[in-house]
Amino acid sequence: MERYDLIVVGAGPSGLSASIEAAKRGMKVIVFDENEKPGGQLFKQIHKFFGSKEHHAKIRGFKIGEELLKEADELGVEVVLNATVMGLYIDKEVTVRIGDGINHYKGDTIIVATGAAENMVTFPGWTLPGVIGAGAAQTMMNLHGIKPGNRVLMLGTGNVGLVVSFQLIQAGCEVVALVDAAPRVGGYGVHAAKVARTGVPFYLSHTIKEAEGDEFITGVTIHEVDSTFTPIPGTEKHFDVDTICMAVGLSPMSQLLKMAGCEMEDNPKRGGQVPIIDDYGRTSVPGIIAAGDVSGIEEASSAMIEGKMAGVCAAEYLGYCTEKELEETLKVLENDLESLRQGMFAPKNRGKQIEKTEEGIDISTNLLKKGYVTDEEIERFPGVTHKVGVHPVMECTQNIPCNPCQDACKKGCISIGENITNLPFVKNDSECINCGMCVASCSGQAIFLVDEDAGEGKATVTLPYEFLPLPAVGTRGFGLSREGKIVCDAEVLSVKSVPAFDHTNLLTISVPKEYAMRARFFKVG
Amino acid sequence: MEYRIAEHPILGVQEKGRKVTFTYDGKTIDGFEGEPIAAALKAHGLLIHRYTKKEHKPRGIFCAIGRCTDCVMVVDGVPNIRTCITPLKEGMVINTQYGVSDKPFEEQ
Numbered sequence: 001m002e003r004y005d006l007i008v009v010g011a012g013p014s015g016l017s018a019s020i021e022a023a024k025r026g027m028k029v030i031v032f033d034e035n036e037k038p039g040g041q042l043f044k045q046i047h048k049f050f051g052s053k054e055h056h057a058k059i060r061g062f063k064i065g066e067e068l069l070k071e072a073d074e075l076g077v078e079v080v081l082n083a084t085v086m087g088l089y090i091d092k093e094v095t096v097r098i099g100d101g102i103n104h105y106k107g108d109t110i111i112v113a114t115g116a117a118e119n120m121v122t123f124p125g126w127t128l129p130g131v132i133g134a135g136a137a138q139t140m141m142n143l144h145g146i147k148p149g150n151r152v153l154m155l156g157t158g159n160v161g162l163v164v165s166f167q168l169i170q171a172g173c174e175v176v177a178l179v180d181a182a183p184r185v186g187g188y189g190v191h192a193a194k195v196a197r198t199g200v201p202f203y204l205s206h207t208i209k210e211a212e213g214d215e216f217i218t219g220v221t222i223h224e225v226d227s228t229f230t231p232i233p234g235t236e237k238h239f240d241v242d243t244i245c246m247a248v249g250l251s252p253m254s255q256l257l258k259m260a261g262c263e264m265e266d267n268p269k270r271g272g273q274v275p276i277i278d279d280y281g282r283t284s285v286p287g288i289i290a291a292g293d294v295s296g297i298e299e300a301s302s303a304m305i306e307g308k309m310a311g312v313c314a315a316e317y318l319g320y321c322t323e324k325e326l327e328e329t330l331k332v333l334e335n336d337l338e339s340l341r342q343g344m345f346a347p348k349n350r351g352k353q354i355e356k357t358e359e360g361i362d363i364s365t366n367l368l369k370k371g372y373v374t375d376e377e378i379e380r381f382p383g384v385t386h387k388v389g390v391h392p393v394m395e396c397t398q399n400i401p402c403n404p405c406q407d408a409c410k411k412g413c414i415s416i417g418e419n420i421t422n423l424p425f426v427k428n429d430s431e432c433i434n435c436g437m438c439v440a441s442c443s444g445q446a447i448f449l450v451d452e453d454a455g456e457g458k459a460t461v462t463l464p465y466e467f468l469p470l471p472a473v474g475t476r477g478f479g480l481s482r483e484g485k486i487v488c489d490a491e492v493l494s495v496k497s498v499p500a501f502d503h504t505n506l507l508t509i510s511v512p513k514e515y516a517m518r519a520r521f522f523k524v525g
Numbered sequence: 526m527e528y529r530i531a532e533h534p535i536l537g538v539q540e541k542g543r544k545v546t547f548t549y550d551g552k553t554i555d556g557f558e559g560e561p562i563a564a565a566l567k568a569h570g571l572l573i574h575r576y577t578k579k580e581h582k583p584r585g586i587f588c589a590i591g592r593c594t595d596c597v598m599v600v601d602g603v604p605n606i607r608t609c610i611t612p613l614k615e616g617m618v619i620n621t622q623y624g625v626s627d628k629p630f631e632e633q
Contacts, residue, residue: 139589
């Protein structure tokens with residue numbers, strides 16, 4: 001039996017963050033992960049993260065994963081892969097399956113950071129090959145370079161469903177529809193909007209009736225549901241698809257904590273069976289700490305902070321740091337976490353129907369029902385203003401904790417203020433130099449540079465573009481509305497791709513003047 | 526139909542191991558060393574990994590991270606191998622699994 005100061009179960013964002021904090025304070029740390037590669041789900045996250053600088057905002061998930069791994073490695077953290085922790089027993093004894101053998105370890109502290117598993121819904125045909133989890137789609141396309149399918153229907157409009165739909169399009173798949181039984185889009189409006197403007201229709205208050213196919217999926221039928229989720233006869237719609245992707249929530253994988261004798265509760269707000277913990281993840285068993293999705297479903301940014309908290313708590317428990325240091329560190333981390341848990345998607349607001357932004361502006365109802373803000377609605381948000389010459393138009397309409405745009409503009413055109421959930425607004429006294437940094441920095445791809453009168457009856461729109469092939473200058477095509485419908489002719493005037501944009505290319509298109517505030521995507525003609 | 530992503534707008538060109546051949550239900554096909562067996566099969570458009578024991582229903586990739594066991598096949602004579610997390614090696618013999626055997630039900 002080998003003994004460690006700290007055993008961490010799970011090498012995802014929270015487990016790695018925990019191990020780094022503990023190792024920094026001199027602890028001997030080992031991390032077990034059942035997967036072949038470390039990083040948990042981070043390496044499948046290819047979008048830019050939200051939040052503020054301290055939350056790794058505007059950095060893509062897999063880059064954050066690389067940074068965490070490097071840091072853990074430099075601190076001498078032992079990461080054992082293909083190692084499944086099977087049991088967590090009294091006195092913090094741990095059994096781990098590695099290869100064909102069962103190994104026995106003892107930790108003086110344990111951090112359980114096992115994450116979550118995907119939920120599923122069942123319908124006739126759901127077991128056919130071609131019905132997959134959204135996580136499977138991400139794994140196949142972003143880790144292994146394989147398209148999960150050619151024509152895909154996505155079930156679920158939470159952030160996972162929205163983000164994975166966008167990634168499917170980036171991988172070259174066609175997403176035929178986004179379907180959700182809920183009456184409103186569950187994820188960030190900006191994630192919905194960037195999918196909708198490519199032309200993907202949203203079907204809220206709809207669910208899958210059945211999947212078709214004998215040996216594998218060949219089609220799917222959806223139908224509308226009423227407010228009690230009862231299907232409405234006669235509302236069926238059919239799609240030819242080869243793949244159905246499910247993104248219907250996550251459940252904490254908390255079995256080890258239960259096994260260890262930690263007090264548990266069934267808490268739907270946190271996603272299911274979770275340990276009862278204090279504000280820093282400490283369970284009812286002294287020295288066993290939970291971090292990340294296992295203690296309540298959130299996302300990777302908060303999981304990393306929870307991991308750090310757990311790491312420091314473990315260090316203090318064994319005397320590797322003083323109570324004073326613990327308190328001071330936790331205070332800083334608590335602030336970071338608190339700033340992420342603000343806005344309309346905060347855990348405390350789960351299940352609530354929010355009708356106005358913190359600024360008192362009516363939320364776009366169309367965004368919640370159809371995935372895009374209408375031409376009329378967009379004008380009431382503070383990021384959308386009209387000016388002579390090129391200026392940023394920020395179609396950011398919900399209070400979410402995110403502020404990279406404010407730092408991106410070196411001219412100080414964009415302001416969010418102290419509270420990072422504020423909607424951005426354009427400062428009138430500053431001059432836009434058309435550098436495009438705000439467009440590329442917006443994790444929600446909601447910023448456009450618009451010149452409403454570029455002469456000769458034309459306007460120009462600069463938009464973020466993360467697809468291949470990249471259209472060449474001079475390519476003619478169409479301007480697509482926020483709804484993803486063709487509204488006008490368009491021509492590519494310039495394509496900018498510089499390292500500072502981190503793979504977000506900036507396409508400047510020329511459109512008829514009257515479409516300056518309507519054309520938001522480009523489609524090759 | 527091409528399932529491999531030639532170039533990805535964010536990830537670029539995927540780094541893969543060397544090209545190897547293996548057998549799938551008696552046919553020789555190729556894939557890249559080290560990628561999951563399931564990925565190599567999917568690249569060829571092969572979706573059915575097994576048929577269930579009782580109802581003989583087809584199953585394929587579902588979770589792709591080794592949890593659900595829907596994608597198990599008979600690999601080098603051993604049944605119940607999770608193909609989504611088992612790396613491909615040169616010369617592997619991979620067969621569709623019927624129940625827990627590589628023999629079709631009518632031959633069992």
